[in-house]
Amino acid sequence: MNDAKSTQTTAAQTGPRTEAEHTEHMKAVQADMRAKLDAAREKRGLIIVHTGNGKGKTTAGFGMVARMLAHKRTCAVIQFIKSSNDAVSRLLASPNLHWHHVGDGFTWDTQNREADIAQCRAGWDLAKKYMADPAVSLIDLDEINVVLDLGYLPVDEIVSALREKRADQHIVCTGRNAPAALMELADLVTEMREIKHPFNTGVQAQAGIEF
Ligand code: ATP
Ligand code: MG
Numbered sequence: 284m285n286d287a288k289s290t291q292t293t294a295a296q297t298g299p300r301t302e303a304e305h306t307e308h309m310k311a312v313q314a315d316m317r318a319k320l321d322a323a324r325e326k327r328g329l330i331i332v333h334t335g336n337g338k339g340k341t342t343a344g345f346g347m348v349a350r351m352l353a354h355k356r357t358c359a360v361i362q363f364i365k366s367s368n369d370a371v372s373r374l375l376a377s378p379n380l381h382w383h384h385v386g387d388g389f390t391w392d393t394q395n396r397e398a399d400i401a402q403c404r405a406g407w408d409l410a411k412k413y414m415a416d417p418a419v420s421l422i423d424l425d426e427i428n429v430v431l432d433l434g435y436l437p438v439d440e441i442v443s444a445l446r447e448k449r450a451d452q453h454i455v456c457t458g459r460n461a462p463a464a465l466m467e468l469a470d471l472v473t474e475m476r477e478i479k480h481p482f483n484t485g486v487q488a489q490a491g492i493e494f
Contacts, residue, residue, distance in 0.1 A: 328452040329470040330445055334428055334461035337475035344423045344455045345371055351453075352377050356420035359413040361406045362386055364426040364458075367494035381419075383409055386426070403435040414448055421453040428458030431465065438462045 300308060331347070333340035345368070348358045357379045362368065364386040372382045385406035386399075406424075413419045431438050442464045448454060456465060466472050488494060 327450050328448065328454070330448070330465075330468055331453065331455045332428070332461050332466055332469045332472040333455065333457040333475065334459060334466070334472070335474035335476050336459060337477040338480060339475045340457040340459075341366070341368070341425055343473070343475075344425055344457045345375070347421060347453070347455055348380070348423050349375060351421045352379055355379065357381075357418050358421045358423065359383070359409075359419055360423040360425060361409055361413075361427075362425045363403060363406050363430045366426075368425075370490075370494060381413065385409070400435045403430045406430075407436055407441065411444065414444070414452065414454075417449065417451065419452060421455065423455045424457070426458040427456050428461040428465070430458070431462050432458075432460040438464055441465070442468055 333343050345360075348360060351358045352375060359381040360372070360383065362382075362384045365384075366386075372380075375382075383406065385402045406427075410422060410424055413422050427436075427441070430436050431441060442462075445454060445465070446468055456469070461472070482488075
């Protein structure tokens with residue numbers, strides 16, 4: 284059996300392979316996957332963070348919600364910042380989906396900090412309600428990372444509560460600039476990194492792509 288090092292070396296090769304190299308590579312991949320599948324025995328709720336300056340953080344969170352709903356599990360989505368995802372909420376609409384939008388009026392050009400903070404607090408109160416509900420399998424806290432980055436909710440309070448979360452519940456936290464303490468606590472952290480975005484060449488937000 285190949286050790287992890289040789290598997291990594293083989294897997295790192297890019298470009299066309301000879302037949303013999305391909306066979307050796309596939310054997311190494313198979314051994315590596317079997318070892319990983321064998322080692323992965325635990326099943327538990329995760330804290331998931333989607334952050335970074337590239338596109339796809341919110342979309343990936345909604346994707347997980349859609350998967351959960353497909354498994355007939357109950358989900359809650361709390362959108363902390365105004366954004367046009369009403370079409371998505373209508374598509375996913377189900378008795379198993381609780382969808383809240385607490386950020387009405389909270390945008391990049393907001394002029395009322397106190398009102399924004401009050402809305403974030405209301406959103407977090409809802410989150411705590413769902414965190415206490417064993418029927419809820421996944422909670423998507425959309426843009427909470429931005430809320431924490433702005434200081435609209437205290438990082439310590441939110442991270443402490445997440446640390447004590449139910450073992451059978453997944454919590455997704457999306458948004459740019461996720462605080463270090465949240466990423467440290469999380470089980471799964473993905474950074475979307477911008478390589479190109481059409482907005483930078485004057486293309487506006489379009490149906491299906493952005494909302
Ligand atoms: P999406 O909602 O498409 O999954 P996101 O959640 O990763 O994107 P946000 O940071 O929440 O992105 O920004 C929301 C909006 O800004 C989206 O309409 C998105 O297309 C747009 N956007 C995302 N990344 C960029 C970028 N790098 N430059 C300009 N606009 C962006
Ligand atoms: Mg987003």
